[in-house]
Amino acid sequence: MKQLLEELQSLQNEVINIVSSVPEKNYSQQFHPDLSPIGWHLGHCVYTETYWIREQLHGQQTIDNSLKSLYIPELSKKQYRGAALPEKTELLEWAQTTQSENCELLASIINEHNSHQLLENNYLIYFLIQHYSQHIETMVMVLTEMQLQKPDFDYTNTNNLKPEKLIPKTQTIDAGRYEVGLSKMNFAYDNEQPSHSVKLHSYNIATKPVSNSEYLQFINDDVYNKKTCWSDEGWQWINATQYKYPHHWRIANDSIYYGVNHDGAYSLENNAPVHGLSFYEAEAFANWRGARLPHEHEWEIASIKNIIKQTGLAWEWCNNTFYPYHDFSPYPYEGYSLPYFDGKHYVLRGGSRHTKGCIKRTSFRNYYTADKRHIFAGLRLIYD
Numbered sequence: 001m002k003q004l005l006e007e008l009q010s011l012q013n014e015v016i017n018i019v020s021s022v023p024e025k026n027y028s029q030q031f032h033p034d035l036s037p038i039g040w041h042l043g044h045c046v047y048t049e050t051y052w053i054r055e056q057l058h059g060q061q062t063i064d065n066s067l068k069s070l071y072i073p074e075l076s077k078k079q080y081r082g083a084a085l086p087e088k089t090e091l092l093e094w095a096q097t098t099q100s101e102n103c104e105l106l107a108s109i110i111n112e113h114n115s116h117q118l119l120e121n122n123y124l125i126y127f128l129i130q131h132y133s134q135h136i137e138t139m140v141m142v143l144t145e146m147q148l149q150k151p152d153f154d155y156t157n158t159n160n161l162k163p164e165k166l167i168p169k170t171q172t173i174d175a176g177r178y179e180v181g182l183s184k185m186n187f188a189y190d191n192e193q194p195s196h197s198v199k200l201h202s203y204n205i206a207t208k209p210v211s212n213s214e215y216l217q218f219i220n221d222d223v224y225n226k227k228t229c230w231s232d233e234g235w236q237w238i239n240a241t242q243y244k245y246p247h248h249w250r251i252a253n254d255s256i257y258y259g260v261n262h263d264g265a266y267s268l269e270n271n272a273p274v275h276g277l278s279f280y281e282a283e284a285f286a287n288w289r290g291a292r293l294p295h296e297h298e299w300e301i302a303s304i305k306n307i308i309k310q311t312g313l314a315w316e317w318c319n320n321t322f323y324p325y326h327d328f329s330p331y332p333y334e335g336y337s338l339p340y341f342d343g344k345h346y347v348l349r350g351g352s353r354h355t356k357g358c359i360k361r362t363s364f365r366n367y368y369t370a371d372k373r374h375i376f377a378g379l380r381l382i383y384d
Helices: 002-021 038-057 065-071 078-084 088-111 117-148 212-220 232-241 279-288 296-304
Strands: 170-173 176-180 196-200 203-206 249-251 257-261 264-266 315-321 345-349 366-369
Touching: 002 038, 002 088, 002 117, 038 065, 038 078, 038 088, 038 117, 088 117, 117 257, 170 296, 176 296, 196 296, 203 296, 212 279, 232 279, 279 315, 296 315, 296 345
Parallel strands: none
Antiparallel strands: 170 203, 176 196, 249 257, 257 264, 315 345, 345 366
């Protein structure tokens, strides 16, 4: 228990440090239409822990309505959140004080051997740890977008990215019935439950995700302009957006691609997994190679069997939309998963370089609409 509380406090401090490091002029600025200002993420995380610890667990009704209207996502549109934030120093002081009080209250309630359902198997602590962890990755996205908006970089290329033809290296999974998901004995989000059996046909899955150099070959083969490789919806999207390379790539004066992350410009490694791709781009790449994206259960079983490599370096798009498992039950609230079972959100598995270890479990289901490419997402192929 002490270790879990210390982990929560460490994540609280990390969010504080991220916001502290951002200049005042940028702290409330929205850098991408799908991302909130970085200061909002701190306020939202602190509001969320306060709601669950004080209101739901302890029975207090002490949260100011102004906090609810700003930090409950459904009550606050992203484009207006920055203007509603308090000054940076004020938010930081409130956040640190509130976090400290919340941790003391939570420890006190636990020491009283409270039998509240939220404390069963340490559920609430795990929930808050993972909530902070997910927002930290999103905050890295915000910092990356801040860098991407710079007009130019003082960049000297040190590692020329070279195109490489993809030579499939695969492992075969035999047809059969397999267990996926997690039981309630383990911490899991509602959409990961319950554990259940699925029937899979035999398939050959790539041992590694698609690399930067392999994706450069896709670009050089002009696949962004080849209609036959794109779905109808994807072709409409790429013609409307006119994207020509991954979201996190830029082109130097010498026509060499380089990457941009939260720290600025960097040289792209040839063998590193590509990221900054939409589902449409991932799907087009798979079609170009005569392959397909995995169903999430195919990915999960391959991960459980430990036959796929370089997982957790880039989220990996799957070919199925996000859906509820049989006997799905929303918990601890309906808003985490239920609104996204809409047939428009596709599943991603694995995690990125910026994903915390607690999220990188084989059963974790991420989900975004097919057009999103600001996330750290790439792909892995399956050959039938």
